Amino acid sequence: MRFGVAGAGFSGAVIARELADAGHEVTVLECRDHVAGNCHTERDPQTQVLVHRYGPHIFHTGNERVWSYINRFGVLLPYYHRVRTTVGGRVYLLPVNLLTINQLFQTALNPDQARAFIAEQADSSIEVPRNFEEQALKLMGRRLYEAFFLGYTRKQWGLEPNEIPASVLRRLPLRFTYEDSYFSHPHQGMPRDGYTAIVSAILDHPLIEVRLSTPYAAADRDAFDHSIWTGPLDDWFEHRYGRLGYRTLDFEEIRATGDFLGCAVMNYGDLDVPYTRITEHKYLAPWEEHTDTVCIRETSRLAGEGDIPYYPIRLAADQRTLRRYLDAARSASGVTFAGRLGTYRYLDMDVTIAEALATADRILAGIDSGGRI
Numbered sequence: 001m002r003f004g005v006a007g008a009g010f011s012g013a014v015i016a017r018e019l020a021d022a023g024h025e026v027t028v029l030e031c032r033d034h035v036a037g038n039c040h041t042e043r044d045p046q047t048q049v050l051v052h053r054y055g056p057h058i059f060h061t062g063n064e065r066v067w068s069y070i071n072r073f074g075v076l077l078p079y080y081h082r083v084r085t086t087v088g089g090r091v092y093l094l095p096v097n098l099l100t101i102n103q104l105f106q107t108a109l110n111p112d113q114a115r116a117f118i119a120e121q122a123d124s125s126i127e128v129p130r131n132f133e134e135q136a137l138k139l140m141g142r143r144l145y146e147a148f149f150l151g152y153t154r155k156q157w158g159l160e161p162n163e164i165p166a167s168v169l170r171r172l173p174l175r176f177t178y179e180d181s182y183f184s185h186p187h188q189g190m191p192r193d194g195y196t197a198i199v200s201a202i203l204d205h206p207l208i209e210v211r212l213s214t215p216y217a218a219a220d221r222d223a224f225d226h227s228i229w230t231g232p233l234d235d236w237f238e239h240r241y242g243r244l245g246y247r248t249l250d251f252e253e254i255r256a257t258g259d260f261l262g263c264a265v266m267n268y269g270d271l272d273v274p275y276t277r278i279t280e281h282k283y284l285a286p287w288e289e290h291t292d293t294v295c296i297r298e299t300s301r302l303a304g305e306g307d308i309p310y311y312p313i314r315l316a317a318d319q320r321t322l323r324r325y326l327d328a329a330r331s332a333s334g335v336t337f338a339g340r341l342g343t344y345r346y347l348d349m350d351v352t353i354a355e356a357l358a359t360a361d362r363i364l365a366g367i368d369s370g371g372r373i
């Protein structure tokens with residue numbers, strides 16, 4: 001069969017590769033001038049620092065199939081992400097751990113004492129948290145929530161935390177030890193040559209043709225036996241039920257000699273600081289040596305037409321609109337929707353790859369059984 005894939009991020013690339021490995025011809029159309037979507041990395045021409053163009057991406061997974069898959073296409077070096085946050089003129093460690101707790105409360109609690117102390121602060125009247133704020137109050141109590149999450153979350157989402165799903169906070173652990181690694185997965189790493197090299201290697205197959213700077217036009221839908229759409233779900237349907245809400249990011253570069261932050265990522269939790277975080281990119285590849293540095297400051301805002309979508313907002317109104325698009329997607333023929341944008345979910349890279357592999361399996365099984373794909 002001849003497949004057309006819209007988008008050369010992880011979803012599109014992995015599905016394209018699996019289909020090509022099974023002997024199908026695949027054309028990947030990518031509207032930007034590079035592959036890898038928002039994971040795109042490139043060397044800064046002045047400093048040679050490997051820059052994550054659309055914000056820091058750290059690979060972490062507990063999925064063995066995904067870990068061995070990504071290791072087939074590039075070298076991942078050990079990297080444990082650590083994040084600091086500046087709040088009220090002081091610097092703390094994230095995710096919230098024993099040092100964060102002891103610093104904020106000016107205590108010297110051990111793990112058991114800290115657990116009991118936080119349990120006293122936590123709101124035990126909340127049984128099933130209905131939103132981000134309730135999740136935070138139930139987990140850690142008001143003081144920690146207000147210090148580290150309230151301001152940052154308002155800036156990041158442009159919403160009150162009680163309007164945001166509880167699942168957004170569940171991304172982060174709360175630890176009663178001094179372990180400050182941002183993620184807890186058994187496999188964590190950073191591609192030595194960047195994500196773009198990995199995605200290019202995935203797409204490097206004689207049956208795959210990649211066309212950059214080429215949007216997937218309406219005519220392309222008929223040119224292939226089947227389309228894989230990894231762009232925004234509502235774009236495919238030409239926004240017939242309205243637009244799904246996304247947050248987009250504005251980036252501002254900072255250059256300095258030597259070090260600027262002294263760590264990979266510094267978050268800023270105070271509302272009077274407009275940006276959410278700064279990334280010092282050389283610390284995302286700590287095995288490299290650079291005398292100069294390049295940092296990128298991120299500010300979040302509601303995505304308008306033409307802006308790059310980053311985070312699906314998933315407010316109640318979006319959920320209603322989403323249900324209509326999902327119904328339309330289920331009954332649409334000749335197309336499969338995949339990825340963060342294609343399914344309107346807040347997915348990490350490993351989940352994206354796992355789902356892309358499963359989607360390709362399903363398509364191939366459908367072809368084999370002569371059924372609908």
Ligand code: UDP
Pocket residue numbers: 085094148149150152153156168169171172267268269
């Ligand atoms: N968050 C926060 N303060 C922080 C870091 C994160 O309030 O210093 C909240 C924020 O709402 C964010 C969510 O926790 O959207 C998940 O954080 P994560 O680091 O997973 O966000 P990402 O890296 O995907 O932007």
